[in-house]
Amino acid sequence: MAVVQAGRLQYEAILLAASLRHTNPDFKGRLLLAEPQLNHRWDTNPSVVNPEVRACLEMLGAEFVPFKNQVFGAGYPYGNKIEALGALPKGEPFLFLDTDTLITGDLSKVPFDFDRPTASMKREGTWPTIELYGPGYSAIWKSLYDKFGLDFESSLDLSQPDEYWQRYLYFNAGFFYHRCPHEFGARFLKFARQIRDDGPDEIVCQVLKPWLDQIALPLVVHSFNGGRQPDVSGPMDHDVTCHYRVLPLLYARERDHVVDVLEEVSAPNKIKKVLKQYEPMRRIIFQGKGRKARAIFDRDNLPRREQAIRNQLKRNKLWLR
Incomplete structure (x- = not known):
């Protein structure tokens, strides 16, 4: 669904x-x-x-x-x-x-x-944002578990340090x-x-x-x-599906197989003519902007944070969505 x-x-x-x-x-x-x-x-x-x-x-x-x-x-x-x-x-x-x-x-x-x-x-780690004098991760998340009568301790990943978001x-x-x-x-x-x-x-x-x-x-x-x-x-996150978010990010960072699937499934004329109605897809998939974005990045040495990838795409006028 x-x-x-x-x-x-x-x-x-x-x-x-x-x-x-x-x-x-x-x-x-x-x-x-x-x-x-x-x-x-x-x-x-x-x-x-x-x-x-x-x-x-x-x-x-x-x-x-x-x-x-x-x-x-x-x-x-x-x-x-x-x-x-x-x-x-x-x-x-x-x-x-x-x-x-x-x-x-x-x-x-x-x-x-x-x-x-x-x-x-x-x-x-997009949420919560920890304030200097405010509650930390544990206090914030525990308050939510407590609100709904859930056991907080059993949800923790104890291999991660205290007050680190992945815990x-x-x-x-x-x-x-x-x-x-x-x-x-x-x-x-x-x-x-x-x-x-x-x-x-x-x-x-x-x-x-x-x-x-x-x-x-x-x-x-x-x-x-x-x-x-x-x-x-x-x-689900790495092999069977690809949650690409926006197409420029897909071309910038995903493996070759993902790009191949995208371009193969969008190629039939009955599909292509409909997708071309949407300008970002027309320019990224069918007019080569995606391949230009892909050429900018080394998939084996990508920036650690997504925002850096976005900024580089924007500087090259390839951020289309």
Whole structure:
């Protein structure tokens, strides 16, 4: 399941669907695209109204699943991945993927245990931001676990030093899974709303946008007896999927196989003509800007922080999204 809506995400969804069909030709599951509907939570229609995009996605086997935002919307579109879960079939195992993801390997080889969820470990220490005289990582995270009656100590990675961000359970929300989208979604929504509306004193000075989904996610995962699952997150983060975020970053830092999959699945004329409607994809994939970005970087010696890669792409006028 992924969330699809007008704009960039609808074109990313085409690449996601095409890469799934390309790398997993025997896939027996369903590809559900949750689509927010226009209501009071949106200033403009978030639905996919482009008939060519819809036809392309349906040609690739995707099924549109409409849902209405009751809590989030234009003010926090990342909340779509939370509210959309309630529109999926109840009691059926699901795998959520962000649309800016390519399937690059065999999903059947990943040992998913849908009773013990996990999520992407391809992340940086983006939250919380520690103030000089404010509470530290332990105090902040413990306050959240305590709020929801969860055991904090069992969530810690004791191989990491105290007050180092990787000691604390923190995910990128680019993928996650569970045995039931309704169970997971209801708890995800409850935790996210309470963190936003009635958070503990320790997070009063913390910025919640755009991190709210990633703050709530580890608490939800832990509450369902999940946690770090390197046998799942390892292949999902590095071999079987690629959460590329934006195409210039994909060309700058990902391995050759990822670029090959991207260019192969976007090449058929029925797909290419739709993707070309979106200017960044037209320029990056089909007019060679991506290959120019790739030539700038040494994949064996990349800058340690993503921001440095972004800055270099911007200096070369290759930051297109």
